[in-house]
Amino acid sequence: MTIGVGWEFAEGESIDLDTGVIALDEKMEEIETVYFYNKTGCRRAIKYGGDNLSGSKEGGDAEVITLNLGKMPSKVFRLACVVNCYSKKHLSVAKKGYIRLFMGGEVLLSQILTDICDSMGLLFCFFQRNAEGAWFFRSVISPLSFPTAAESVPEVQKILADFPLF
Numbered sequence: 001m002t003i004g005v006g007w008e009f010a011e012g013e014s015i016d017l018d019t020g021v022i023a024l025d026e027k028m029e030e031i032e033t034v035y036f037y038n039k040t041g042c043r044r045a046i047k048y049g050g051d052n053l054s055g056s057k058e059g060g061d062a063e064v065i066t067l068n069l070g071k072m073p074s075k076v077f078r079l080a081c082v083v084n085c086y087s088k089k090h091l092s093v094a095k096k097g098y099i100r101l102f103m104g105g106e107v108l109l110s111q112i113l114t115d116i117c118d119s120m121g122l123l124f125c126f127f128q129r130n131a132e133g134a135w136f137f138r139s140v141i142s143p144l145s146f147p148t149a150a151e152s153v154p155e156v157q158k159i160l161a162d163f164p165l166f
Contacts, residue, residue, distance in 0.1 A: 001066070001067040001068075001069060001101065001102075001103050001127075002064050002065070002066050002067070002101070002102050002103070003019050003021070003064065003065045003067070003081050003099065003100070003101055003124070004019075004060070004061030004062075004063070004064045004099070004100050004102065005017055005018075005019045005061060005062055005063045005064075005083050005097075005098070005099050005100075006060075006061045006062045006063075006096070006097070006098055007062065007094035007095065007096060007097035007098070007113065008094075008095040008096045008097075014087065015085060015087045015089055015093050015094050016085070016086040016087045017062075017063070017083055017084070017085055017086070017091070017094055017097065017113075018035055018036050018051065018063065018083070018084050018085075018086050018148065018149065019035070019048075019063050019064070019065050019081070019082070019083050019099065019149075020033060020034060020035030020036075020048075020065070020081075020082045020083075020084065020148070020149025020150075020152075021033070021034045021035075021041070021046050021065050021067065021079055021080065021081055021082070021149070022079070022080040022082065022149060022152070022153055022156050023041060023042050023046065023072075023076045023078075023079055024076070024077060024078040024079075024080065024157065024160070025075050025076065025077050026077040028078070028157045028160060028161055030153050030157070031073075031075060031076055032046075033149050033150050033153060034046040034047070034048050034065060034149075035048060035084075035148060035149035035150065036048065036051040036086075037148075037150065038150075042071075042072055042073050042076055043071065043073055044068075044071070045067065045068045045069070045071040045072045045073070045076075046065060046066070046067055046068075046072075046079075047065065047066045048063075048065050049063060049064040049065065049066070050063065051063065061100075065081075067079065067127070069127065069135045072129075072135075074133075076129070077128065077129055078126055078127065078128050078129075078160060079126060079127040080123055080126045080156045080160060081099075081101065081123075081124045081125050081126065081127075082121055082122065082123050082124060082144060082149050082152055082156065083099045083113065083121065083122050083124060084120060084121035084122075084144065084146065084147050084148050084149055084151075084152060085120045085121065085147055086147050086148060087147070088120060088147045089120070090116075090118055090119055090120060091113040091114070091116045091119055091120070091121070091122060092113070092114050092115075092116060092118075092119075094113050094114060095114070096114070097112070097113030097114055098110060098111065098112050098113055099111050099113060099122065099124050101124070101125060101137070108137070109124070109125055109137075109139055111124060111141060116141075116143060118143070119143035119144060119145070120144065120145060120146060120147050121143065121144030121145065121146055121147070121149075121152050122141065122142070122143060122144060123140045123141075123142040123143075123144055123152075123155075123156055123159055123160075124139075124140065124141065125137055125138060125139050125140055126138060126140060126160060126163075128165070128166060130166070136166060138163070138166070140159070140163075142159050144156070
């Protein structure tokens with residue numbers, strides 16, 4: 001699985017978006033957060049592809065995080081996928097901004113960021129492991145108030161606590 005983010009600068013604005021994944025246990029406690037400051041996690045099952053300050057990258061997403069669900073440590077119960085604006089601006093400033101989840105060449109979920117107003121971050125989707133060890137994902141699209149994935153952890157925990165187990 002791959003999470004990709006891309007954007008362009010709006011005229012007169014510079015903006016730095018970052019993608020992140022927050023790994024949580026069954027009690028919703030943070031295990032690890034992977035983003036531009038912590039580039040690998042969960043025994044390298046989550047890998048951050050590098051920080052991009054301009055948003056543009058020829059031929060693909062500006063930033064990516066890969067998830068190897070088959071290698072995820074057993075204590076990881078949920079994985080929250082987020083995008084944040086490190087520049088402390090609203091995501092709507094990101095011209096042509098998007099976040100997407102894909103596997104191979106197939107896009108499974110996509111969100112245009114300029115459709116999200118008054119928010120520095122977005123909880124995009126989450127993965128959850130069931131009792132048999134199979135992974136499922138769910139779209140969330142919930143605004144976040146902070147400029148980094150690490151700062152968003154308490155807010156994400158609160159949002160996901162309201163979702164029933166599946």
